[in-house]
Amino acid sequence: MAHRRSLHSLARFFSSHSTVAPGCALKSVASILPNHFSTAAISSSSDCIVPKSDATSWCSSLFSGNRARHFCSSSRKDDDDDDKDEEDDGEESEGDYSDEDEEGARESSDSNSKPKPPPGPVDKVARAAEIGYKVVGKLRPSDKVFKPYEPVYAVVQIGSHQFKVSNGDTIVAEKLKFCDVNDKLILTKVLLLGSATQTIVGRPIVLDSAVHAVVEEHALDEKVIIFKKKRRKNYRRTKGHRQELTRLRITDIQGIAKPEIKIDPKLTKPTKPTVKEQEKVAVAA
Known part of the structure; x- marks a missing residue:
């Protein structure tokens, strides 16, 4: 990415200074480029590539052909390539799962989809015992x-x-x-x-x-x-x-001894004799 940015800055500089001689332009560009781009390398590349006739033709020849398309690709294409790489990495990471994990996921989905059977008599007794009856x-x-x-x-x-x-x-x-x-x-x-x-x-x-x-x-x-x-x-x-x-x-x-209920005789009311009993007593007398 650093190389691409440096080349983009170089292209912008030459497009803005199209009337300047190539040698002068390269000397002023040396201050913009990173440290790993030495002036000797720039001067050698200018001797080999740059024609002395016109700076515009030199720029077009420098950024034309396969080399220009390779280094100066559009940012959209780069982003698309990065997205494709991330998708490929995601697919590879998904493929790393073992078959056991897939089987476990299938079993869990099947268990959730199937309705639970009604409890049998043994289950009812066990659940009732847990509740307490x-x-x-x-x-x-x-x-x-x-x-x-x-x-x-x-x-x-x-x-x-x-x-x-x-x-x-x-x-x-x-x-x-x-x-x-x-x-x-x-x-x-x-x-x-x-x-x-x-x-x-x-x-x-x-x-x-x-x-x-x-x-x-x-x-x-x-x-x-x-x-x-x-x-x-x-x-x-x-x-x-x-x-x-x-x-x-x-x-x-x-589970406990039950005491007998004792009835207090004082609380009981005496029964009154009926009219028939009184008549029988009078007849006997």
């Missing part, structure tokens, strides 16, 4: 799972939420995908058990414990309005969202 079966009319209140409580974890429950309570959790309405469940992640006499804390789960529940309903939560706005863009969007929920009824808590 296990499906036992359907609730039948003959099953007597609902019991009166017992003074025992438990802390269970379903997904990322924790609930304190007792026998007969109702809780609302995020939708449990792998169960249906009227399914009997066992909540396996029991973090704490307690009663009036003792408390059992799990590390992190209480072993040999379970909380039984029944799925009552799959429903949607109240609508939440989501408003989005971008300033100075004339962009406003209002969207609504309703979260899917599952309602569970707690039926039993196992």
Whole structure:
């Protein structure tokens, strides 16, 4: 590139000083050229090439022919050549990738394009266990799972939420995908058990414990309005969202001794004799 620039500057100088003698022009050009162009080389080239008749014909003969086209090519062509070289280098670098990388890219694209198959029964059980429950079966009319209140409580974890429950309570959790309405469940992640006499804390789960529940309903939560706005863009969007929920009824808590319910006799009201009993007593007398 330095040679081309020097030759361009030389050509401009001679075109502007066409009336000056070649020898004088070369002496003044020596100050413009870089250091590696010596005056001796310029004088020798002028003795060999430059005719003494006319400076214009000398310039035309100097920059005519194949040599002028070779050294004084246009900048556009040079840029095009550089772009072609860069493209060739890019193609070569792309060709350096191994076949294993291409196969991996194809496999990843195929996996993204193909829809995922629905989870099988084994996958459903595993995912349900990760959430914290296990499906036992359907609730039948003959099953007597609902019991009166017992003074025992438990802390269970379903997904990322924790609930304190007792026998007969109702809780609302995020939708449990792998169960249906009227399914009997066992909540396996029991973090704490307690009663009036003792408390059992799990590390992190209480072993040999379970909380039984029944799925009552799959429903949607109240609508939440989501408003989005971008300033100075004339962009406003209002969207609504309703979260899917599952309602569970707690039926039993196992893993802790259940104290008996003692009824205070003072709190019980005495029953009054009926009219028929009074008549029978009077007749007997």
